[in-house]
Amino acid sequence: MIQQTPSDTDLVRSLRSGSRDAFEELYLRHKDALYDYCSRLLRDDVQAEDVVHDSFLTVWRDASTLNDLGSFRSWMFSVARHKALNANRDRKSFDELSEDSMRDDDDPHSIFVRREQAALLSELLEMIRPAYKDLVLLKDFENFTYAEIAKITGLSLPSVRIHLFRARKALAKAYSKKHGEKK
Amino acid sequence: MTKQCEECEFLIVSCIDGELEEEGKRAVFLHLAECGSCRSFWETVTEMKLEAAHEKRQPAPTALDERVNSIAKQNTSARKPLSAWRNLVQRRLFVPAPVAIVLALFLLGGGAGIAFAWIPKPQPAKEVIVPVVCIKLPTVEVTGDLAQPKPAFR
Numbered sequence: 275m276i277q278q279t280p281s282d283t284d285l286v287r288s289l290r291s292g293s294r295d296a297f298e299e300l301y302l303r304h305k306d307a308l309y310d311y312c313s314r315l316l317r318d319d320v321q322a323e324d325v326v327h328d329s330f331l332t333v334w335r336d337a338s339t340l341n342d343l344g345s346f347r348s349w350m351f352s353v354a355r356h357k358a359l360n361a362n363r364d365r366k367s368f369d370e371l372s373e374d375s376m377r378d379d380d381d382p383h384s385i386f387v388r389r390e391q392a393a394l395l396s397e398l399l400e401m402i403r404p405a406y407k408d409l410v411l412l413k414d415f416e417n418f419t420y421a422e423i424a425k426i427t428g429l430s431l432p433s434v435r436i437h438l439f440r441a442r443k444a445l446a447k448a449y450s451k452k453h454g455e456k457k
Numbered sequence: 458m459t460k461q462c463e464e465c466e467f468l469i470v471s472c473i474d475g476e477l478e479e480e481g482k483r484a485v486f487l488h489l490a491e492c493g494s495c496r497s498f499w500e501t502v503t504e505m506k507l508e509a510a511h512e513k514r515q516p517a518p519t520a521l522d523e524r525v526n527s528i529a530k531q532n533t534s535a536r537k538p539l540s541a542w543r544n545l546v547q548r549r550l551f552v553p554a555p556v557a558i559v560l561a562l563f564l565l566g567g568g569a570g571i572a573f574a575w576i577p578k579p580q581p582a583k584e585v586i587v588p589v590v591c592i593k594l595p596t597v598e599v600t601g602d603l604a605q606p607k608p609a610f611r
Contacts (some may be wrong), residue, residue, distance in 0.1 A: 301525050309517035323521050330525045346516040408525045413474060414509035420476050439470045446501040 283343045290337050303329055305349065307416060308354050314396065314411055319366070325361055329354040345425070348418065349446050352426040355408070394452070401448045406441035413438060461488065465495050473502050 275346065280288075282303070288296035292382075313322035332353050340349050399407045412418045412426060420438075424431045465488045472479040472485050489496050 277550050295531050298526065301522075304513050305517040305521065305525070309521065310514040313515055319515075319518075323518060326517065327524045327528075334528050350550060395505065395512055398505075402523075410509075414506055415512070420474070435471060435476070438474065439467050442470045442502050442505075443466070445505055446498060449501055449505055 282346045285341065286337060286343050287344045289334075297330075297334055300333065300346075304350060306332075308350065311411055311416060312354055312358050314399070314415070315355070315408060316362055317400075321361050322366065325354055325357045328357050332357075332382065345422070347421045348425050351412070351416065351418070355426060378407055398445055398448050398452070402441055402444040406444065409434065409438050410441050410445070428454075462492060462495055465489075465492070466498050469495065469499050470502060473499070516557060 280299070282300065285293075285296040305326065309322055309326050312325045313319050315390060316322050316325065323363065329350060333350060340347075341347065348380060363381050402410070408427065412423045413420075418426065420431055420434045423429070423438075424434045426435070429437070465485060468477060468481050468485045469489075472482055477485070489499060
């Protein structure tokens with residue numbers, strides 16, 4: 275007899291009843307994605323670990339506040355993102371990650387030259403505005419839809435669309451330059 | 458770069474992200490067929506997206522496992538309890554739809570029955586007896602000249 279793997283929705287339902295097993299299963303399923311997202315966002319592994327821990331603490335305590343059980347993953351990333359932004363604000367001026375303070379003076383090429391030795395895409399992401407980077411992480415690394423990203427970030431759907439377009443433009447520009455220099 | 462190219466690049470990103478409808482896709486492919494610059498943009502974005510998909514994830518450290526596992530053990534009492542109503546709604550008591558419909562109809566029917574029983578029934582109209590008085594008039598006989606009136610002028 276084939277035993278069907280419980281979905282996130284089933285696990286969240288069990289978690290609401292206080293099931294530790296459900297909590298552990300949810301953690302095992304999402305820990306790597308969440309940790310990867312936070313460490314890329316914060317560029318600090320220790321802080322990322324704290325953020326993921328705090329996020330799962332919130333999951334354990336506040337699972338009952340989640341209205342749409344099917345959107346658990348989006349909700350969890352939203353919680354983690356919020357905590358990561360707060361952590362970053364404490365660490366340094368968090369203006370970098372807020373939408374209001376997007377810098378227009380980033381020159382992908384000059385930043386690229388400084389980080390020539392670094393890994394490709396991760397470093398390219400550091401060349402664009404932090405708010406754009408956040409959206410690219412959610413879209414390309416975590417495969418969220420535009421609607422889910424809008425939910426997680428609190429942006430409108432058209433804003434998500436436009437910011438992702440600008441992010442891709444900036445990345446493509448940096449990417450082409452990098453390849454050009456390699457040749 | 459033409460304005461058309463700018464618009465197309467915007468659509469290209471949505472298309473690669475799987476967020477573009479058929480009509481938009483057709484417009485993109487028509488433009489790509491004749492524009493090398495936009496084709497190059499398409500290739501770059503696709504390539505980066507593939508790299509992102511294949512980039513190795515940084516696994517969570519084992520120290521985190523222990524920390525998170527202790528959450529459930531230590532914070533059992535700290536969980537926010539569900540209110541009775543939220544508990545009922547959010548745990549989604551699964552009632553099969555037909556049963557739910559029958560139950561709803563039964564409740565509606567019962568409610569209507571109770572309401573009907575409480576509404577006072579209209580009383581039938583009472584018969585009103587109007588006394589009829591019959592008076593028999595005496596018969597009068599007319600005799601003599603009165604039977605044929607005289608002409609006024611001769």
